[in-house]
Amino acid sequence: DGGITQSPKYLFRKEGQNVTLSCEQNLNHDAMYWYRQDPGQGLRLIYYSQIVNDFQKGDIAEGYSVSREKKESFPLTVTSAQKNPTAFYLCASSPNQGLYNSPLHFGNGTRLTVT
Amino acid sequence: AQSVTQPDIHITVSEGASLELRCNYSYGATPYLFWYVQSPGQGLQLLLKYFSGDTLVQGIKGFEAEFKRSQSSFNLRKPSVHWSDAAEYFCAVAPGNTGGGNKLTFGTGTQLKVEL
Numbered sequence: 001d002g003g004i005t006q007s008p009k010y011l012f013r014k015e016g017q018n019v020t021l022s023c024e025q026n027l028n029h030d031a032m033y034w035y036r037q038d039p040g041q042g043l044r045l046i047y048y049s050q051i052v053n054d055f056q057k058g059d060i061a062e063g064y065s066v067s068r069e070k071k072e073s074f075p076l077t078v079t080s081a082q083k084n085p086t087a088f089y090l091c092a093s094s095p096n097q098g099l100y101n102s103p104l105h106f107g108n109g110t111r112l113t114v115t
Numbered sequence: 116a117q118s119v120t121q122p123d124i125h126i127t128v129s130e131g132a133s134l135e136l137r138c139n140y141s142y143g144a145t146p147y148l149f150w151y152v153q154s155p156g157q158g159l160q161l162l163l164k165y166f167s168g169d170t171l172v173q174g175i176k177g178f179e180a181e182f183k184r185s186q187s188s189f190n191l192r193k194p195s196v197h198w199s200d201a202a203e204y205f206c207a208v209a210p211g212n213t214g215g216g217n218k219l220t221f222g223t224g225t226q227l228k229v230e231l
Contacts (some may be wrong), residue, residue, distance in 0.1 A: 042119075
């Protein structure tokens with residue numbers, strides 16, 4: 001079955017370390033996204049990519065970096081510059097370069113805890 | 116910029132009772148509107164969407180939503196709730212005139228508890 005795979009499900013890191021979250025999709029979707037979810041705040045967009053080798057900052061990109069070298073992969077690096085990295089991270093994808101009539105498909109998320 | 120308000124943080128209903136989850140949006144023109152559901156520790160699943168046309172839209176799992184332009188609302192309803200509907204529900208809005216890029220704005224969510 002096609003879908004989005006995020007790994008690992010739980011991730012623990014020490015403060016000051018960079019960490020990379022994996023997101024792989026086999027839906028052949030053009031667009032991919034990273035959202036951060038915090039209790040009571042809904043989802044906030046970190047980065048998105050409409051096509052390979054191109055990506056754009058979302059609303060809360062500071063302290064994060066991404067790459068889009070392959071259509072099926074969109075890894076997110078949480079750097080030590082991110083002041084409050086502990087959160088639930090969701091990856092999503094959509095076809096047609098993410099035009100608005102293309103709903104998002106979500107992975108099951110990675111819960112990152114930084115101590 | 117668009118925004119979404121879900122005024123109810125938590126709602127508790129009895130199994131078999133009807134449900135209405137409120138969503139109000141702010142956007143200058145006709146938006147694209149969505150409802151997503153999230154089970155604990157999982158990603159989000161699309162319930163339904165509104166782009167244009169009939170203002171009452173049907174979704175999966177027996178849910179429906181009605182777009183009311185005069186009230187800037189897109190409330191989610193279900194006639195009879197099942198215990199498996201317990202989850203968090205998110206309303207989302209996107210500009211209807213975009214040139215590209217799916218930049219949804221999500222509400223803060225409503226946590227639904229179902230009493231047996």
